[in-house]
Each structure stands twice: as C-alpha cells, then as structure tokens.
Amino acid sequence: MTPARMQLVRDTWALVLPIQQQAAALFYERLFQIAPEVQPLFRGDKVEQGAKLMAALNTLVLSLGRMEQMLPMARELAIRHVAWGVQPAHYEQVGQALLWTLRQGLGDAATPEVMSGWAEAYGELSGAMKAAAYGDAPPSATAAAHAKVHRSSEAESGERS
Numbered sequence: 046m047t048p049a050r051m052q053l054v055r056d057t058w059a060l061v062l063p064i065q066q067q068a069a070a071l072f073y074e075r076l077f078q079i080a081p082e083v084q085p086l087f088r089g090d091k092v093e094q095g096a097k098l099m100a101a102l103n104t105l106v107l108s109l110g111r112m113e114q115m116l117p118m119a120r121e122l123a124i125r126h127v128a129w130g131v132q133p134a135h136y137e138q139v140g141q142a143l144l145w146t147l148r149q150g151l152g153d154a155a156t157p158e159v160m161s162g163w164a165e166a167y168g169e170l171s172g173a174m175k176a177a178a179y180g181d182a183p184p185s186a187t188a189a190a191h192a193k194v195h196r197s198s199e200a201e202s203g204e205r206s
C-alpha cells in the first residue's frame with residue numbers, strides 16, 4: 046500500500062473513532078443482513094464484541110505498513126476464529142459489511158481512493174488470517190486440530206473433519 050493511501054486510511058479512521066459504537070452496531074446489522082447464516086456464530090455480548098472489533102481495527106490502522114508486526118496476533122486470532130465456526134468465505138462478507146459501514150460513517154469523506162485503501166488494508170489482514178487458519182486451500186490439519194481443542198468445552202454435536 047502506498048504511504049498516501051495509508052495516510053487516507055489513518056485520517057478516515059480518526060473520523061470513525063468518535064462514532065465507533067454506532068459503527069460497530071451498524072456493522073453487525075449489515076453483516077447479519079447480507080450473511081444471516083453467520084449470526085448464530087456470535088454468542089457473546091454484542092456491545093463487548095463490537096468494542097473488540099473496533100480495537101482490532103484500531104490495531105490494524107496503527108500497524109499499517111508494518112504488517113509483519115501484526116502477524117502473530119492475526120494468526121492467533123484467525124485460529125480462534127476457526128473454533129468459532131468461521132469459514133474462509135465469511136471473510137469476504139465481513140469485508141463487505143465493514144466497507145459498507147465505513148462508507149455510511151464517512152459520508153462524503155468516503156472517496157473511491159479512501160475506500161480502495163480500506164479494501165486493501167482489510168484484504169491484507171484477512172489474507173494473512175485466512176492463510177494462517179486454513180492454509181492456501183482447504184482447512185489445514187493444524188487449524189482443525191486447534192479448533193477441536195478450543196471447542197472441547199462446548200457441547201457440539203457432529204464432528205467437523
């Protein structure tokens with residue numbers, strides 16, 4: 046990503062920060078509209094969940110241009126997502142809901158260049174997460190094994206293989 050684009054992402058994130066609670070609520074509303082099948086995966090408190098999402102995005106913005114610093118966190122987070130039932134295709138839907146939310150929140154500031162910057166930033170992070178959790182193609186044995194360990198306390202009928 047070019048330094049100019051990174052700056053656009055940082056500048057527009059500063060506009061979203063003051064309205065982050067509304068942005069998080071809007072994000073989940075949109076996500077469950079375009080991907081209702083993922084709603085049951087979210088079992089925790091929605092407000093808390095929204096705050097964690099915004100914190101993760103904040104880390105992303107702060108780490109722009111230093112993706113390698115984010116990689117350990119991204120990998121660990123991605124593997125936990127496998128345990129929650131998240132599949133590779135969901136990253137595309139989450140990305141769409143995120144970009145849509147940013148467009149709503151930013152209004153006139155959501156120029157094509159700004160939106161491309163966000164798409165690129167999300168693409169880099171989600172790409173790293175997917176690679177860590179699922180490998181290049183099907184879910185890797187490692188991630189699947191991890192998922193089983195993390196889910197062992199939950200009552201789950203039917204094994205994932």
Ligand code: HEM
Nearest residue numbers: 083086087088089090097098101129131135136139170171
């Ligand atoms: C770049 C992409 C993503 C980021 C940065 C992200 C970030 C996070 C964070 C920070 C948490 C909280 C972790 C914790 O509680 O310790 C979380 C939880 C979760 N995320 Fe994501 N996430 C991403 C993609 C996705 C995708 C694609 C899905 C698919 C629907 C998803 C579904 C969930 C679920 C189900 C939880 C657990 C919710 C609960 O406990 O109820 N996430 N995510």
